[in-house]
Amino acid sequence: MSASAAEPAIVARRGRPLSWALALPLAWVALVVFLAITADWIGLPDPAAQELILRRKPPSAEFLLGTDNLGRDMLSRIIYGGRTSLIVGICAPFFGFLIGGAIGMSAGYFRGKVDLLAVGFIDILLAFPTLVLALTFVAYLGQSLFNVTLALGILSIPAAARVSRANTLAWANRDFVLAARTIGASNWRILTREILPNVLPAMFAFWLVAVSVIIVAEGALSFLGLGIPAPQPSWGGMIADGREALDVAPHTALIPAAVMFLTVLSLNFLGDMVRNLVDPRRSAL
């Protein structure tokens, strides 16, 4: 094959359209986030309004996604539930990454005793059975949106600490960090100005995955009856409620399960995508 003959094929590859593997997950996550934010203004029925006569209705023109065991509108509950799941899903790992990221970066940068201490702390946290710890925590402090978020946030500390520690270790040995020391930059300045910007992309990719993990974890907590207290809807709580009527009205459990599945899958896709964007670039530099 001659070089010139193959040229057009290569030029064509340059203008490749946005891949479906990226576009679909992005669109789904955007839709979920948009609805969760605008839920109050798009004319949804009250997600807590019960109408026992209209319980367990299948999807119809009146109730697009049907009604649940207590005759509440499923669509409204899915959207408001999405709001709850997203708040927990976004805030809990954010909290965990703030603390875990700081621990991991300090460990990877200072090494020595700091590292030993941090790794020990992470190992202790990891040694606890995750869900049992969250259950105990919520049972003890009481069920509330804040406490559930806090409990799940603490659970995400070890993973965040490990990711940031590994990344910091890799970057802290680079010559530009040594160069910053030769000009007399303080440790704080080196950590925030030189290392953090390089660690952040990898952390962001991992955070997207963590959001999906937390959404599932919140679902598990609700399923066990220790999630967000009723009547506030959450996807996990809806699946738990729907479980009672799986034989007569399967949609009450399957619809929230499907929505959760799609959201988690999309977030994982996006997380992988971001990680792929970040990694080769780092090795190329």
Next chain:
Amino acid sequence: MSGAVSGGPLLSVRDARVGFGTVRGLLRAVDGVSFDLQAGRTLGIVGESGSGKSVLVRSLIGLVGTGSGAIVGGEVRLDGQDLRGLSAASFRHLLGRDIGIVFQDPMTSLNPVMKIGRQIGEGLRLNRGLDSAAAARRAVELLVEVGIPEPERRASQYPHELSGGMRQRVAIAIAIACEPKLLIADEPTTALDVTVQRQILDLLQREQRERGMAMILITHDLGVAAGRADDIMVMYAGRAVEMATTREIFRGPRMPYTEALLRSLPRLTDPTHTRLSAIPGRPPDLARRGTGCSFAPRCTYRSGRCEAEEPVLSREGGRGFACFNPLGTSGGAGA
């Protein structure tokens, strides 16, 4: 494979091309290179990073495949056999048996979890049909030949237990195990210290002479090429810009790039603080090559024609150069 075509070159390359598709367009890493290599001679290919010297040689022996997104063109004949038409399986057979290769970093070219003796013997078992015991005996002999002390003990060690110089000796033993006709050494000493480099180059040269192999020595170090090669091909921006015997290249370069390169080298014979004649600018972006000579923007002898028209490698009295304003045979650099 059939016997050597009498009188013909061992390796014949015509119009070799390698292109890579990138987001910025087609990157012509190797752009129409032709050369012949006679049996028993050493060809030094010199050039800077990005000149295409490594890609060229790797593409000849099927190591730059279409699988990696590369577009490979041109004609390659080893001993009269067309290599471009070979299947991947036949290539594997060819490498190791007819062609031996020594890479820059022996740590990555050796298998870290296989004992050294076994790695050397593997080619012998596959290509020469030796049984394990015979292959193991031959492996120890080869270790002696490449100058490794306590060969029996070393044969049962793993690569990480050896120093860099020793590992490169092992890599050479693997490359010559099946008595190849052609030995390719791709920057074989770049990762090594000067004193070790010297020993490895001596070893390569001795093996090449004793076995009558042809050798391609790829290097960025003009000093290495000067001491070891019979002929030199200078590459710049994917093209062969000058080709001649080593003496001619160093005594009277015709292509201004060769001259500029030789002049820019610091030399031990110059007193301290002698100002170096640097080449201004830097090599072109291979994905955005303009018309004309690639070296023209950095060349002190350029004329209007150099920017409009691309010089082809013309041959004059057995040597080739790609330049419209070649330097005279007298007054070469470094003389």
Next chain:
Amino acid sequence: MSDLLRMTDLNVEYPVGGGRHVHAVSDVTLAVRKGETLGLVGESGSGKSSLARALLQLPPPKAGSVLFDGNELTQMRGEALRAVRPRLQMIFQDPIASLNPRRRVAEIVAEPLVVSGVRDPAERTRRVRAVMEAVGLDPDVVWTRRPHEFSGGQCQRIAIARALVLEPKLIVCDEPVSALDVSIRAQILNLLEDMKARFGLTLLFIAHDLAVVKSVSDRVAVMYLGRLCEVADSASLFATPAHPYTAALMAAIPVPDPDIPLGDTKLRPGDPPSPLDPPSGCRFRTRCPHAEARCAAEVPPLREIAAGREVACHFPLIG
């Protein structure tokens, strides 16, 4: 000429696991005179880079003294050390790795000014532009770009600009051209010479390439496995090496001239020993053609054999 930097009995050790330590630098005493370029030559494992980092106190040496410009660096900590750092800068081997890929070129070059407390942004901009022009970078072109958009040679110019912006007295150049292509090498070497003259710098120039070292160095120190072999002015060292190792190094260099026959290194066969387990006495004795029983028993001290010539050998080739 007075000494700008004086290292005395410097020792650097690294733990390598299993409770073992590698003695990267052993008892090195070496001075860099004001205004000179001192070349430091050695192969891998010679400890030349460890020495550079130890004198910058990154990390501080295990033992010994580093006297720089009237300050005993090994006794200084925290703020005091930070105040001295601007006068003592470094240029690295890998120019791309020495620049933060996430920051813009202007930020990178301005960073030393920010750290050392130049508060006025206009003043910072003025000084950054001036130093960029000095090293041959067009400020308007490079200002907002990131390091990966530049070639190795350009990145090394950026790194040199960063080292110069604080107007240091001494720059430690750790293999500044060995990662660069031949045609770019001369540009950077010339630039370093120009900058030295223009800013009145003193350079400690570390490299393994003898020809490069000779072209820039007034004096040269040769290291082998953590110890100094020889210190002399450039001309006499290259004309008549006194240490057998220096002689072997010179004979081993590939000379870019096919008519000069390959020199004889006279080395005994075998590889360099591991820095983890250096030979007793003279560390070069396992490869030295002149080694005798005394070389295994006694460490040869660095002694003066002629004016300005020091050698650590029981049987020097001259004197």
